[in-house]
Amino acid sequence: MSEHITSALVAIAIGVLGILAYFWISNAILDALIGRSRRPNKEVLREQIRPWLFVGPALLFLFVYLVYPVFETLYLSFKDENSREFVGFSNYTWLFNDPEFHITLRNNLMWLLIVPTLSTIFGLVIAVLADRSRWGTIAKSIIFMPMAISFVGASVIWKFVYHYNGDVANQIGILNALVVAFGGEAQFWLATPLWNNLLLMVILIWIQTGFAMVILGAALRGVPEETLEAAIIDGATEIQIFFKIIIPQIMATIVVVWTTIAILVLKVFDIVLAMTNGQWETQVLANLMYDWMFRGAGDFGRGSAIAIVLMISVIPIMIWNIRRFRQEEMGR
């Protein structure tokens, strides 16, 4: 055990010092090499090289860990299950004719529409309410807390909430206990199609609302006081102020929050894996892909094709994100 800790500490030291050393030494070498040269524009040259020393390691990692795998996956999606022979588009034709894939697409669409929207709405409502309450800070901490919980941990928490112990009146899952208390019949919720999807989404909403609340709360504080006061003098009701003035003012932030959560939703994997493993029509793209890659003897062609569909579905968000960045650059 102590040996373990020591090696971890050594590794931390090497990793951290190594990186610091890289930046320090490479910059020193650059200064030394070009500082001594007699070239008239040495200053210019040096400042042309230096940025690459700064971004170099990051770009290298990004290339190896994200860019290269994307192309590799694209390539594999045109090959057979062992990545040996080219099969053209057959993985894609199979995919689009697979009934499970249709259910998966439907589910992903539901996730994409429901989770970011509800998280944003809840986040906004809580931010507004917390601003008006004396104990708002505590409330915000509690709502924010699930952000710190792993998807697997959250899955355990919610599996317990949804637990069903047969047709008995004495349910230990709180959802079924409430259902029984209100005269309903206890259900095996996770195996009830459509409902089960919603219940899985609840978990992610529970986690992400805190994020929406924090960002939107900051945006709310940025709404100019004068605008609000003017509206009050004009006799506007609070609800009118909220929908006619505040919402338009923070619209840009709302959109940012929505898309950030949407990106996360498309990648959702752990929750479905731990709760249902995609059974009972709860499959989502990321889990379907993992399933195809590693179920039975594994089919990398099909798994990669699903990965590509997943990536294509995030492209609109990606383009929108880049566009927004460019607009900001212009605005500066």
Next chain:
Amino acid sequence: MSKPAERPLARIAASAGLLALVILWIVPTLGLLISSVRDKDALAESGWWTALSASEQTVFERTASPDQQIETADGWVIQGQLEIAATGYTITAFGGSQRTPNEGAPGSTVTLRNGTTLSIDAQGNYRFVSPDEPFTGSRGKRMFFSYEKPASFTLDNYKEVLTEGRLGQAFINTLTVTIPATVIPVLMAAFAAYAFSWMPFKGRNWLFAGVIGLLVVPLQTSLVPLLRLYSDVGNALGFEAKGYAGVWMAHTGFGLPLAIYLMRNYMKSLPKDLIECARVDGASHFHVFTKIVLPLSVPALASFTIFQFLWVWNDLLVALVFLGQAEDQIVLTAQLRALLGTRGSNWEVLTSGAFITIILPLVVFFSLQRFFVRGLVAGSVK
């Protein structure tokens, strides 16, 4: 919005609404926490919200062995006291058959199918009588009874998962993964973010646009190409493809887009004059960065550090693929997932296990929440 509503009614309504939401949010976690310290039998039988009330248990004990029977005027008798009596619990009902475990009130006598009679009093003294023939067999007969078990709490569940559930070692492993996988990307991203915000170079905007694009790449697609790369490199250089170094680098790669994005947004918002003055004074970018920008960027650094810490700590997929699953490398989330599989509805193991996995992130999170929020906000609100 800084003015709270002036009308008290609106304020009460707001408070009530907020309270309702807060309760909704905290109940699931509360259920987990309470359940994790409950007695394991109680946990499986009653909801955690009843944790404070007594529960009625129906169980059985065996009589003393038939070779201790004595012959009396009533017939052959086995008598003694139930073991449960030592706990001081009171017997509420009893019976001689599993079909009718509650047929007699304490102190009464019930007759069994074969003519034997059983009586148990509230203190647990029993008397088993066979009027016609001696008791046979080598084991005592079953006596069924019910008793009120008061609410009780225990840390046994934690003991069990920490030892048997292997969560103790997994906790250390997770720390070994998490710390370097947090520190390395923060440093790397800080330099890159500075270059992206203050150092003019060709293609800067294009590259940064590319970084933003990478924010959305699902990391699942990366796993196999990377593992293949790892094992090629590993085979060539003669080391194991799976190990801590590989995980650190993988988390670094996956965390960089967000790190660069957040930190660049923050650094860009620093006053332009500050940096330009320093440059005019002849300081190199390296110095401007280390001496001026880095200290000013602490909130953004802290924010991303927490973000990455939580992400790595809570990750399951990367650890499953890039680390061995033996005891010396398995991480908490993977171990918890294994428990979910093997211990299906052993909630006492799951609840306490889950709580152990979330305790450290929660502590980190609550103690550093302010920084986290500040950095996040700086990165996303314009």
Next chain:
Amino acid sequence: MGGLQDSLSKFEAMDLSGQEIRFDGPWISGDEANLKNVLAYFEEATGAKVQYNGSNDFEQLVLVDMKAGNSPNLAAWPQPGTVGELAAQGELVALKDSVKDAVLADYSAGQSWADLGTYAGPNGDANMYGLAYNVNLKSLVWYVPENFEEAGYEIPQTMEELIALTDQIVDDGGTPWCIGMESGGATGWVGTDWIEDIMLRTQPKSVYDQWVSNEIPFNDPRGVNAIETFGFFALNDDYVDGSASSLASIFFGDSPKGLFESPAKCYMHRQASFIPAFFPEAYQGDAVGTDVDFFYFPAYEGKDLGKPVLGGGTLLTMMNESEASHVLMDYLTSPIAHEIWMAGEGFLTPHSKANLEAYSSDVLRKQGEIFLNATTFGFDASDMMPGAIGAGAFWTGMVDYTNGKSAEQVATEIQAAWDAIK
């Protein structure tokens, strides 16, 4: 363990020191400790080092490694279907003849065990790729003897008697069966075990084999009949604890607990030999065999099909060849490699040279005897079918069946799924 020294000495003569073997498998915690014990003797004798990695997600993790060109030397697969697929892909190394010879000579019904591990390689030639090691017995019915005694029930010797007993219990006001099929992502497998056990009791082994390989379609009347026979037990609200429609929601490990309640929620539970691990603590260990016991899930007297037994087990395969790995495979066919684990828990073996005395308990010994006495051995069909069926459509079909779909409809849907992957 008198032969212990004999079967080890052969390996002591070899010096494999400095050689490392990576062995991945599904066994964790207690099982892992037992396996490591088995391996320790090998390490001691030869000087080789065996690094065992156990995980619940073993299959998926090995595939990740395999695709990355980083396969372990040995891997233990619970599903022969996967072994067949891997063999065809050329990912497995054919085992040496010495392993096959040992199985043929030493395993009872050796030919069927050799066949179980034999698959077509990438070029179509059949080779033995898998060695059956650590098997389990599925045709067991668990009950509480004292509850039977109290009610005056006898252990049924034939299926006809079992059905009569089931009705008798209902007439007496009790519930005969506890069935639970929930198992997370694998929900439904309990039902597939029932179907397979019934298939073996209603059809000759040859039909069973054809059914497994889909030469007989899933919706053949013989298969549909097996599903309906399961329905006879499971879909009758009087026969099962809870209601028929709730079976898919009861965790399989919780379902036997009804046996032990007062009053008992049920009298019988059909489940494999590993189930005591899920019993309440008071019914584990020594209590198995006295406080709780099992009997053989009987065969029909009216059908002359002998005493069939359904079982499962793991197949050891070699994915990455090395000299030491071949020696380890040989070692694992030797009696001692079986006896060591027999002395632990949760291990059964068809190895006829292994000493029955080595079993740690009478219970295991009794189960081991059922194995050795079986006239027919059927390997768990769902484990031999392709993953998309055996670990997919078949499971889901069972859930659908208990939720109200007809046997005919379910069988047709499973067949459709099978046609889709052909």
